[in-house]
Amino acid sequence: xxxxxxxxxxxxxxxELDYWGESARGAxxxxxxxxxxxxNMYRNRPESFATERKARSVADAAIERGFDQQLEPEEQxxxxxxxxxxxxxADQERSVxxxxxxxxxxxxxxxxxxxxxxxxxxxxxHRNPILGRESTEEExxxxxxDDAYRG
Numbered sequence: 001x002x003x004x005x006x007x008x009x010x011x012x013x014x015x016e017l018d019y020w021g022e023s024a025r026g027a028x029x030x031x032x033x034x035x036x037x038x039x040n041m042y043r044n045r046p047e048s049f050a051t052e053r054k055a056r057s058v059a060d061a062a063i064e065r066g067f068d069q070q071l072e073p074e075e076q077x078x079x080x081x082x083x084x085x086x087x088x089x090a091d092q093e094r095s096v097x098x099x100x101x102x103x104x105x106x107x108x109x110x111x112x113x114x115x116x117x118x119x120x121x122x123x124x125x126h127r128n129p130i131l132g133r134e135s136t137e138e139e140x141x142x143x144x145x146d147d148a149y150r151g
Contacts (some may be wrong), residue, residue: 002041007038013051024070025109027062028079031055035082036067054092063098073103080104084114087123 011017012033012094020026034055042048059082062068068076076098083095084107092115098104117124125139126148135143142148 001037005033006041009033009041009051013054021058021061024067025060027058028071028075031058031062031079031082034058035085036078039085044130046108048130049085049127052085054083059083062086066114073101076101077104077107080107082110087127089115089118089122092118116134 012020012030017030017033020030034051038048038051042050059079062079068079077087080095080098083091083098086092086095092111095111096108096115098138099107111151114124121136121139121142123133125143127133128135128139
């Protein structure tokens with residue numbers, strides 16, 4: 001995947017593909033490229049989170065323009081996913097709201113799960129080793145438990 005798509009992802013990260021955001025399907029494609037692709041191309045590496053902010057910006061602009069309403073629920077889920085991946089609690093609350101819409105209820109439980117983690121810890125503890133962050137004792141206890149999300 002990296003061999004095939006990394007150059008395109010780098011273009012998107014540099015803003016060279018921002019024009020994709022001028023249509024519903026283009027914005028969806030750009031959000032997926034910025035959010036989902038790095039998670040898979042760079043699993044367990046800091047680069048996997050490098051374009052999260054840009055993905056949220058694309059999704060936010062698309063929602064503001066009503067593009068999400070032009071998409072099928074399965075597509076909307078991928079447009080909304082950058083909010084679920086955010087370590088910002090306001091983004092997490094928005095994620096729960098977005099995934100509570102008709103046709104997206106099957107994702108709502110995951111949106112709540114992600115929100116609850118960020119509400120509790122202020123971040124995703126499973127990212128700490130990847131991002132070189134020190135885990136708190138509470139985070140480590142949770143990571144060592146059966147309840148932990150491991151990404």
